[in-house]
Amino acid sequence: METTDVLVIGAGPTGLMLAGELALAGVRCRVLERRAETSNLTRAFAVHARTLELLDARGLADRLLPRGIPVREIAPAPGATVDLGELDSRFPMVLIAPQSGTERVLEGRADELGVPIVRGAEVTGLRQDAERVVVELADGGEESARWVVGCDGAHSTVRGLLEVPFTGTEYATHILLADVRLTAPPPEAMFAETGPSGAVVVVPFGDGWFRAIAWDREREQVPLDVPLPVEEMRDAFGRVAGTDFGMSEQRWSTRFLSERRQAARYRVGRVLLAGDAAHVHSPLGGQGMNTGIGDAMNLGWKLGAAVRGSGPPWLVDTYATERHRVGAQVLALTDTFNNLVLGYSPVRQFLQRQAVRLIVRVGPARRIVVGRLSGIGIAYPRGHGTHPWTGRRAPDVACGAQRLYEVLREGRFVLVDATAAGALAEEVEPSLPVTTVRARPTPERPDAMLVRPDGYVAWAGDDESDIAARLRHGVGRWCGSPARVS
Numbered sequence: 001m002e003t004t005d006v007l008v009i010g011a012g013p014t015g016l017m018l019a020g021e022l023a024l025a026g027v028r029c030r031v032l033e034r035r036a037e038t039s040n041l042t043r044a045f046a047v048h049a050r051t052l053e054l055l056d057a058r059g060l061a062d063r064l065l066p067r068g069i070p071v072r073e074i075a076p077a078p079g080a081t082v083d084l085g086e087l088d089s090r091f092p093m094v095l096i097a098p099q100s101g102t103e104r105v106l107e108g109r110a111d112e113l114g115v116p117i118v119r120g121a122e123v124t125g126l127r128q129d130a131e132r133v134v135v136e137l138a139d140g141g142e143e144s145a146r147w148v149v150g151c152d153g154a155h156s157t158v159r160g161l162l163e164v165p166f167t168g169t170e171y172a173t174h175i176l177l178a179d180v181r182l183t184a185p186p187p188e189a190m191f192a193e194t195g196p197s198g199a200v201v202v203v204p205f206g207d208g209w210f211r212a213i214a215w216d217r218e219r220e221q222v223p224l225d226v227p228l229p230v231e232e233m234r235d236a237f238g239r240v241a242g243t244d245f246g247m248s249e250q251r252w253s254t255r256f257l258s259e260r261r262q263a264a265r266y267r268v269g270r271v272l273l274a275g276d277a278a279h280v281h282s283p284l285g286g287q288g289m290n291t292g293i294g295d296a297m298n299l300g301w302k303l304g305a306a307v308r309g310s311g312p313p314w315l316v317d318t319y320a321t322e323r324h325r326v327g328a329q330v331l332a333l334t335d336t337f338n339n340l341v342l343g344y345s346p347v348r349q350f351l352q353r354q355a356v357r358l359i360v361r362v363g364p365a366r367r368i369v370v371g372r373l374s375g376i377g378i379a380y381p382r383g384h385g386t387h388p389w390t391g392r393r394a395p396d397v398a399c400g401a402q403r404l405y406e407v408l409r410e411g412r413f414v415l416v417d418a419t420a421a422g423a424l425a426e427e428v429e430p431s432l433p434v435t436t437v438r439a440r441p442t443p444e445r446p447d448a449m450l451v452r453p454d455g456y457v458a459w460a461g462d463d464e465s466d467i468a469a470r471l472r473h474g475v476g477r478w479c480g481s482p483a484r485v486s
């Protein structure tokens with residue numbers, strides 16, 4: 001029987017990102033993928049600012065940027081436009097890039113790091129004990145590992161085998177998807193319009209083909225297995241947007257059922273769930289793939305530490321607590337977008353749209369909404385009595401000749417020392433996975449930050465007499481071994 005440290009089930013964006021993270025953490029892993037061939041199916045187009053930052057922390061953003069078109073303004077509701085230029089990020093944009101391109105970038109990295117991606121390997125069974133997990137394959141074979149992560153999508157077999165409830169509901173309006181050519185395409189990189197009979201979106205693939213998406217009230221319950229001709233798409237666009245942009249040739253189309261569900265648990269023993277296997281929501285807001293990549297980034301280094309036996313025993317459980325909360329927030333956000341665009345109560349919809357227009361005009365409220373949408377505002381809960389920066393996204397500060405997100409590319413903790421003495425490195429045991437860098441002090445930031453490999457602040461402190469002792473405690477807590485006692 002083939003055996004490894006971690007088996008990742010599913011080679012979608014979540015599984016591919018996780019595979020790269022595990023390899024970076026120095027653990028052996030294999031990806032088992034049901035499909036025999038690489039997928040060319042594109043669902044996601046929107047890559048948000050925080051995802052680009054996370055990819056930058058692995059040197060991947062520069063590979064993805066040329067595959068997409070940056071959009072610098074978004075409209076969270078009709079008549080409410082937000083300038084993303086005000087995001088405090090290296091990437092103040094939504095990058096419109098086909099999911100297949102994002103997957104190529106992630107798969108390329110997994111390949112470079114030597115992760116075997118086994119295609120045509122469908123998981124059908126699973127059993128576990130205190131030491132290991134055995135998965136059964138459709139061809140009768142078996143593989144075993146110390147940990148298994150189900151990244152096998154919305155209809156996750158792994159989740160089903162664990163008997164974890166996938167709680168939620170279906171949206172009433174089926175989504176129409178078609179890849180078409182347009183003789184008169186819209187000038188915007190991402191065109192979106194809503195009206196009484198639904199909503200439509202058009203995004204370019206960049207090769208002359210466009211993805212047309214429609215939520216058509218008049219035909220919202222047409223069964224999913226009824227073919228979708230280009231004439232139906234034209235008709236939906238004509239009614240909602242007043243034009244079909246000269247829609248002609250169609251190479252692919254489908255009807256899609258959108259759901260709003262979240263797994264009740266993200267961990268059962270030695271098996272974890274991530275990506276669409278853990279949460280699905282309305283595609284409005286473009287959050288699904290972004291959240292899956294965030295899950296993978298959060299889990300990879302923690303599982304790596306668990307396999308190496310180098311992290312504290314509670315570390316893996318923080319994946320479930322931190323990311324279940326984020327998943328619930330994403331469900332709430334996308335559900336609000338869905339109601340705004342497709343809600344059935346005109347009065348409620350009117351009031352909600354007015355509320356969004358107001359929010360967009362008021363700075364602090366706008367920053368909260370844009371923070372959620374872009375992922376920049378995601379923060380993890382901090383323990384009682386800890387520094388207010390604990391759990392926050394670390395800003396990309398200059399550390400000498402490098403940026404923090406360049407230093408993070410090794411997948412280690414980074415201690416950013418902006419204290420006057422600049423001697424905090426001496427407090428950290430050299431064998432621990434911590435790189436120390438110097439930064440210039442600023443009043444806006446703490447004088448010292450221990451940044452996790454996924455770009456969030458594990459510990460922060462200000463330059464006071466007991467800072468060394470507090471740092472030793474913080475490093476010991478997160479890195480699982482006592483820091484050097486001087």
Ligand SMILES: Cc1cc2nc3c(=O)[nH]c(=O)nc-3n(C[C@H](O)[C@H](O)[C@H](O)COP(=O)(O)OP(=O)(O)OC[C@H]3O[C@@H](n4cnc5c(N)ncnc54)[C@H](O)[C@@H]3O)c2cc1C
Pocket residue numbers: 009010011012013014015032033034035039043044045046047099121122123124151152153154156157158175177213256274275276277283285286287288289290291292
């Ligand atoms: C119309 C539409 C538009 C969207 N737009 C956006 C957007 O703009 N931005 C965004 O972030 N998200 C968007 N999404 C959501 C996004 O596409 C998904 O969230 C994303 O694909 C989830 O990635 P994943 O890796 O978790 O799962 P998947 O991409 O579903 O990958 C799961 C993989 O597991 C494999 N698998 C399944 N079962 C097994 C098994 N038993 N054994 C082995 N392998 C198995 C599958 O073959 C598949 O390759 C959109 C979705 C839709 C429908």
